[in-house]
Amino acid sequence: MTASSSGPSGPSGPGAPLSAQERGVLALERRSWPGPGAKERAIREELGLSPVRYYQLLNALLDDRRALEEDPVTVNRLRRVREARRGRR
Template sequence: MTDDASPDGRPDGRPDEGPDTGPDTGPDTGPDTGPDTGPDKALTAAEAAVLAYEGRTWPGPGAKERAIREGLGMTPVRYYQLLNVLMDDPRALAHAPGTVNRLRRIREVQRARR
């Protein structure tokens, strides 16, 4: 090793930063957790369960909310928040088109009334 070489053996004195992989595109923000995770990504088990619950019929008031708490382990408020996001998710449409389209029609009717 010569006197002008860095401790890792680079002749220019700069530390080795690994192979150049092209321009830096910014920090890695981790996995995409939003609804638009792409058509190649499958729904999570919770998302699929929400769509399955929404596709069922319920015997009376309160039964669905009780089943959401007991069966899914989430509050009804969280359930409906997730369901609202899923209504605009193309993965949900591919998974349960009848349920998603029915929910979208209901939402549009409600919006038109306002």
Template sequence: MLTDEDRAVLDFAGRGWPSPGEKERAVRERLGMSPVRYYQYLNALLDDPEALRYAPVTVNRLRRVRQANRDRTR
């Protein structure tokens, strides 16, 4: 079962940001966590079936991005 924080992170991840600096600032202000912690948290959520049910478009998009990054570094 997803927590309120899980849903907040997924909702946040589904938004677009004009610049990385603005996104990092918003992570700290809105989610109360460091950008590094946000990305660790989000990455773990991408493997959670509940997250996929809650935000399928966001989770599938981010899974594709993650896989493309992994493929690029091989």
């Protein structure tokens, strides 16, 4: 893998569609959660990821134009949340 093939648009390249895993991350973010631990459990069971890796992927997706095209409502909502958190720090 070259340095130019990695980045916000992922190793597949800027023109490639989102992977099934990336779509799964966005799908999990569209859902509401009944209580603490439910989301983390779903991350492990449905995606086979640790919560830390999940949030790393999610953060990268928020900067990926393909994710914005795939699910603009979710991506824009999460971008606003991220910016609000950064503003409080």
